[in-house]
Amino acid sequence: MAEEGKKIFDVSLFKRLLQYIRPYRTVFIISLICVIGLAVFGAFRPYVLKEAIDVKIANKEYDGFVFYMLIMLVLLIFEVVSQLLFIYYASWLGQSVVRDIRVKLFKHMLKFKMTYFDKSSVGVLITRAVTDMERIADIFGQGLFMIFSDILKMAVVAGFMAFINLKLSLIVFVAMPIIVFATKIFQKYMKRAFEDVRTEVSNLNSFVQERVTGMKIVQLFTRETIEYRKFKAINERHKKGWLKTVWYNSIFFPVAEFVSSVTMALVILIGGYGVVATLPGTTLGDLIAFTMFIPMLFRPLYQIANKFNTLQMGMVAADRVFKVLDTDSNIDDKGTQIANHFKGDLEFENVRFSYIKDEEVLKGISFNVEAGETVAIVGATGAGKSTIINLLNRFYEIDAGAIKIDGTDIKEMTLNSLRNQIAVVLQDVFLFADTILNNITLNNEYITEEDVVTAAKAIGIHEFISSLPGGYHYNVKERGVMLSSGQRQLISFLRAYVTNPSILILDEATSSVDSYSEQLIQDATDKITSGRTSIIIAHRLATIQQADKIIVMDAGQIVEMGTHKSLLKKENGYYKNLYEVQFLKEEPV
Template sequence: MSSNQLKAPFQYEKIPLENIAIDNKKKAKNMGNTLKRLWNYLTVEKGKLFLVILMVTLSSGLSLLGPFMVGMAIDDYIVTGQAGGLGMLLVGLMIVYLFHSLSIFLQNYWMIGIAQRTVYTLRKDLFKQFHRLPISYFDKRQHGELMSRLTNDIDNVNNTLNQSVIQIFASVLTLVGTIAVMLYLSPILTVVTMSVIPAMFFSMRWITKRTGPLYKLQQNDLGEVNGYVEEIVSGQHIVKTYSQEEKVIREFQERNHNLQRTGFWALTIAGFIPKIMNMLNFLSFALIALVGGILVVYDQQLVTVGVIVIFTEYARQFTRPLNELSNQFNVLLSAIAGAERVFQIMDETKEESDETNSIEVKRTKGNIKFDNVTFGYEDTTILKGIRFEARPGETVAFVGHTGAGKTTIINLISRFYDYHTGKITLDGIDLKSIKRSSLRKHMAFVLQDPFLFHGSVRENIRYGRLHATDKEVENAAVDANAHDFIMKLSNGYDTILDQDGSGISQGQKQLLTIARALLAAPSILILDEATSNIDTITELKIQAALKRLMVGRTSFVIAHRLNTIQGADTIIMLEDGKIIEQGSHEELIKLKGSYYKLYKGQVQ
């Protein structure tokens, strides 16, 4: 997209309408199922929903009764000049409109409660689903786009439930009731009133055929914008480091322009509805007045003045529900587009979907064996014929250039991904037959980029074992060499850390994650570049803490600095997904192969 296009936000004629037609077919296919699933959420509170339906029915009936009573008053009292019962009729009319207002208040009050409960449950289920999806799902998607589904899309559903459900139901009841009463009063004027329906139908069909796909496209574009913003804000230091501000501003402007364009067309086309409805409403008034007047002059037995007054009011009530149905149908289409995006995530295959017959592992020695394991992402093979064994309490280190397969092996051990061929066993049990949650209870991770949550230092350490006592938390911090710096913080262990632990150094964050791992007391330990980007003094503290942590545990270490893994029981040299060398540090040095060259290159 050129800079000229970005500076001219009203160049909307370039929207690919043929793509919209394709989206419309896709949307229509899923609409019924989406509505059914939303209805299942609504019907959880059947009692309140019944009361809402009752109040909607009552308010619709009373809205028809009021104009009918006014028309009868004109014919029975005003035209005839008799005023004997007019006072009672006016009192009755006041009661009708009083109860009409009360029923509307109650139906809105109860519906808000139902809507909030429904959205609460929907958001809860979606958040729960996030934690049941495999890591591979998040690896392929922008986090901001997923956040948009949890916030914007569900908020869209919330607004629709609060406003549209009642109006649609009330409009249908009012429409049916209005037609029935009009037919009873005058079939001729009923036909005149309904003569505008064909024009209304084709107008609404033309509009909704375009707004439905546009609302769906608008939600997708909104997700794109949110995802991009979250990505750039998270990587702001990289943007600044490489002076790419202009580039990201330009890319955001393009995405924002797409959202502006779809939003413009969705709202513009939907905005035709009230204009068309008002025009048809005035046309209906004119026709009723014209035909009604002619009929009154011709024969008052056919139509009375009161009936004409009733019909003019009913004509408004007739077009009003049609107008509301048209408007709310567009809002409903927007909500369905958001709900579809929510249900798409809920329908994704859960991580534990293949664990029907899986077993729980109460205790483990930590003996892990790879037997001719092959694995790849989609069409790309990453690991080829991997064979090695980590015995209980041993340390296995993986070295190799970027892309050699080190992290992939860790992902397989953790069952973030499942291997394709070969076999991985834990204490002789096939890893695929063990529940992932059970496996990971015996594991702890100390990663290159330590992650801390917003909360106190104590709670961040306790994340490793939630039922640990304060004393156990502090002992873990002592063993991790973190106690001294914690006590220097403003509130010690009760110091609140900002999101991701900003406010303390990278090395201090790492010491806290080591304390967390110590508290978890795992049988299997994963260390992924745990000492990278750390100053020398802090690295010594971390190395000492890691030695305590690794005692008696099967440990897997990824390291680029070879001096940190010289004490490993087994060092595995990887290249292009294959093991090219394997042995202790001394054995590999004597071999004078790839590891020897890599080691000499670092120490020189």
């Protein structure tokens, strides 16, 4: 039995895709009716022409001949109307289904753990949400219904042919297995080729997205030539993937046309001899009808292969999208308690955590933070400081232990209510390509522009924002490139401040800002941390000397804890050594 990924057509996957049609049954039925109309009206025209020739032309009768022509005209009009309605409704159905799947996919991705994004390529995810979706839409607009229409038309045409002239029909039917066999082989190889194409499309998207995002690094380290060569190599593989499909097409379609032409020639030869020799069983009308029937029978047969390609590309895309939808990487949000406001007592109880299995980042840490305290966490890079913040917000699940706020395990709270009470200012500020106002409120309808202005004045950055073109409505462009790093940090700080959080977290918030911006943030910090539980992670120890408690970490463990003064009194203490080394570095020459 072939492996799942090697199946020419995955029926179970197709059934799953059809489930998304249920809300649009009426449109689906209309599309099917139009498909039936296309098949029936198209197949009737040659039969009417045959009757016109045998009944009127062969007997040299003009009376009534126009009636046959009018019937053919009406059939043609019905066929055109059916095709028009089919194209519209099939495309509408495809886009509606894709919209539903895309919305479901994005909603699903929004709830993924950070671990999933740590391991996944952004370019690949973009391909799944955008490009692959369009291929799924083609299943309905160009694949599924067209294949059904062609098969139905072939069945109707074959029935008419057998009814009209069985002898000539047998000539045609003998040739059909050849094309059917060729079509089956063609589909098998095209399935593999399209899987290669979709893989290389994902690679291209991922490569381009990363290089465009990191263009500054590429140019700073003069990697343009190297990256250009890499792109050429990926693009070459993409080209080869597509050329495989072109090669298979270039073999299959000429073979199919050759078989069709030979069959037509045999029918004309044998049927023409019967007409000329006035043999019984074959009429001129039969011969004319068959010259119309043969293309209507053969062309759909080998065009099905082409439409099957479209269906296959859509199925490959659907398989990739469903794999993302089936990914179980969501945070367990089974909490029932709504955290409307925290008093601010925070407790870590023997918390253990690892990003990679059996490689612990936190090795059973325990500490308490009382409501209203400002606690600083310091330590070398990789000590586990930022991990504590990630776990407090439940971006990741802990391996063991418990994290409690006001005596309640955070797992018992709903995710949204938990995160709504915790504001974080990160070192690496992310701003959307939007206005400053929207970047601050994140379109929260409960935060007005007046609230933002009041908050900005309170922390001293209203003047800076007002000086920009458009003020709070200034568009900072993608990732906030129109602002300096210090200005982005200030916007991020205001974003946290305006939410009036119960717990404030500053993760290296002043490490990449200038002295003026740092002073603004320091002043704002004093205001926002007053009476509020605050956690400050910092390399620059000068910024956390006034903290109520300092937690010193090393290699995932807490090695010291106390106030700035008490820690400096420890002989050969970790914090004392860290402070002295940093103090000497910062001391002016």
